[in-house]
Amino acid sequence: MAGLRFAPHNLWPATLLGLAGLLALLARQRRPLGAAIVGGVFGLALFMPSLWWLFSGVDRSQEPVLALLGPLALIAGLSSLPAAVAALVGAARLPLSLRLTVLAPALWVSSEWLRHQGALAFPWLTVGYAQVPDGPLAGFAPLLGILGVSLATMVCAGWLAWAAVARQSRTRVAAVAVVVLVLVAGAAAGRIEWTTPSGKSVTAALLQGNAPMREKFSPEDTARALRTYGALAARSEAALVIMPETAFPLFEHQLPAGFQRFLEALAWARQGDMLVSYFRRRAEGTPYDYVSSTRSLGVSGNQVYDKQHLLPFGEFIPFARWLRPLYERMAKVRMLDTSPGAPHPGDLVLAGTRIALRMCYEDVFGNERREAVAQSQLLVTLVNDSWDGATAPMDQHLQISQARALEAGKPLLRAANTGWTVAIDHHGHVLDALPPQTVASLITRVEPRTGSTPYVLAGDALPMSLVALGLMVCALAETRARASARAGA
Template identity: 35%
Template sequence: MAEPIDSSARETASRNAASGASGRNGAARRTLPAWHYLGAAALGALNTLSFAPTPNGGWLAIAIFAAFYLWLTRTAGWKSALFTGWAFGFGNFVTGVWWLYVSMHFYGGMPAPLAGAAVALFALYLGLYPALAACIWSFCAGHASNGRAGDRPFSPTWHGAFAFASAWALGEWARGYVFTGFPWLSIGYTQVDGPLAGFAPIAGVYGVGWVLALIAALVVEALVRAWALKHQSSGHQPDATAQAHPRAPRVAVVVPAAAALALIATGLLLTNVSWTQPANTPLNVRLLQGNVKQDMKFSEAGMNAALDEFQKLITEKPADLIVTPETAIPVLLQEMPQPFARAIRHFADSTGTAILFGAVGGTVTQDGRVVDFTNSLFGITPGQPGLYRYDKHHLVPFGEFIPWGFHWFVNLMNIPLGDFARGAPVQPPFLVHNQPVAANICYEDIFGEEIARTVRENPTAPGVLINSTNLGWFGNTIALDQHLQMARMRSLETGRPMLRATNTGATAAIDARGRVIARLPVYTVGSLDVRIEGTTGYTPYVRTGNNTVIAISLLMLAFGFAFGPGRLGRGKAADKR
């Protein structure tokens, strides 16, 4: 019996020497090799393939998140968990939002090395949120105190599964809120065509992400317990993973696997539930795509070309409603050429066509100056004087307002930027016949809570959502399909159709179930003619917003921190002393 003990002692001593670190009371701590973090970054990069334009990426997202959770359970305490989450996030974001390089370098004129460095730094910042989620999971799953050389490897548990889902959902919510928010690539978006889409009307994109993370963790728990059971039944000396489960009955394998399958089945069944109902007369809508070249849009020649192009597109044929892209008319409203203004007003009045067009708004002072510029949509109602106006509320940092201390960065680019004024959070809809239509501009439609609030708090609840945008800054990249995917999630969350008029793509019509019913090819000039039916009623998500998933996640994490295995284990150790 002496030899195994001596061998074990030598192995422990070797690990201690290799660790090069000491914990409390001199106990050596396990460290992870560099390839562990490189593997996490590779998984993050692979996760980008779960999002559009990959078809059926929802299943891939579940598999990748299961691999990531399994990778996370290898960590040796909260610090290594934090850096594992950070590496995963960096890999995901540096590959998922690389199209920012296009806007900064090709259109902004920023030197290529500086633009690349800016994207990398931004990805490092965004990676802080997965890092924070992994760190919180480590504490609330009882894993933060792990990591001494003699400790057994952490093993997936039910407790850890709920902590992982809750920490991840809160991390994504925080990323969509802090510093005006950037919720791009939230994992729930992968499910618009996936098995968990049915949860979107109940808990929104963060709730879908919560369910996805929980499923992934439960799958890992079942696999690890099955592996332990296999080693026990084989009669061979169990490895470290098997030792973590000295008794692993078959029910410990079946129950988490069954729970994961039940969640998937529930998501599939929920897609058959109709949370809203058709309302009012269907509308014949024309969505315009001008394909105006971004590098000449704000030159005099470019503005004249845009005015000519959109006058032709608007007056080509009538409809109940015609929608142009964001700032399709690239001039201040008060400076709009009279021939253009008279032409579209005459067309609206003579054909009964309502027109919603994008331009720059402003407020005229008593001395004739124009102040408080806005990124706006203006609506013409046939036969009625005056204009409807929607002013963009959620402005883009660096694009529509310059954060304090960053003017030096903006000066490196040749993009015309300014500090726009904000519109109200909830603005009245544009009434087309008897159908109220709620407008939003550019990336406002990636903030589900704000769209839900517009539906919930509006005195006249809109039945149709319209997004007017210009993604020409980002070229023919994955940004176009990713933005369309997020718009589809808004339809799922609210139970309302979403119409998108864009400059270069993706111009599309989405029905109340999140399905694309028509779409124009990108980087073409044309109009998309669709017949759309509005809806009425509120989904559970519209009623509660993100409050449901936030409350559940906080409750789960608080319970885990107070009564989790780590704290209970420390309490038992103290009792023995």
């Protein structure tokens, strides 16, 4: 049930009630092993239904067992984190109320923070996203980011679990009152306007070429992408034209002669700008060292942004010496290894507006590029979502983009290869959208905004400070509890 709040199901209370049910079950576990089993089963129930699309991205014709084990290994790895959290909660000698309302939330959010780190970082389905955009706890996103929303969700779940297992009716009423208070506080925080409108609204054309990943790199479909995006760009009269990530699946130097000049002439004719995306060599003479790149064409000058945070097993293979042979035996699409781009100094200026740009998987990490977000008036995300026709990853990634707009308090324009191509307001709500898996151009108007939310200024330091405080309190209480037990013995 906990996974039903994530897109595309969007059943708001499901995650909160599911987590409360998990903690209530843990309250009855007396051994760490039993608690770990409960947590692991919960993790499988959370991740398996929402990540089933991983199985559609592997080739089962050649290595059926390996193709099954690959996605299962990822889901099992994700499920091991709830198991570890549950085991630690079960092993603690703290009072039950403290274990449920402080220790479990702090450990859970710590596990989600770990999923944001390292070469294998995959913070998909972080619990906080379940509140975006309309859950009452989503109001904490501009204050504490998505990890802070996770923390608030887990705190509410802990108090609900305590209400379910407490013996005294007065205790149950007090626990429910705490939950109501947190929910009301989140809803009230969501009404705060952290940013203010700035300047005139911007008209933009977001182009969606609908090139499935399995076909995107064939010569025929590469030619089709050039024709499609060229025609969509030519028909648009917007001051800002935005194409998705690697709309042109070629190296920059492989683009047909005069094609980039044609696009630049279109932008200049409208006294506007155009964002195009392709692969680019970082230096001549290094054919295997290339980046996924975005370039602006038009009146604002030539500005380049190279993607910095890459998708594991989508754009590079972690621990390639050991994992590459296994990956290549089951992948449907033979991956092109890319390199991370150099850190970009700040925002871009397009159509007279300061823009913070993220490319696809970078959008999953709200703590990154905060300096550019603080300087910007508008967020732009270029996306290449395509998983062999599965729509669930598109829906889930859209929910992530809505969270980025909510955290920053600024509108977001999102151009996607197959979908969703949308305009999102500064509260995380979708203003305009194209149907997924169609060839079309979305003409939309957004109002740029200035200012910064507390989360943009401080990042994950805010929620993780609260987590650290909770863990310190629990560590002190655990030390005293064990000392008392030894003295009693």
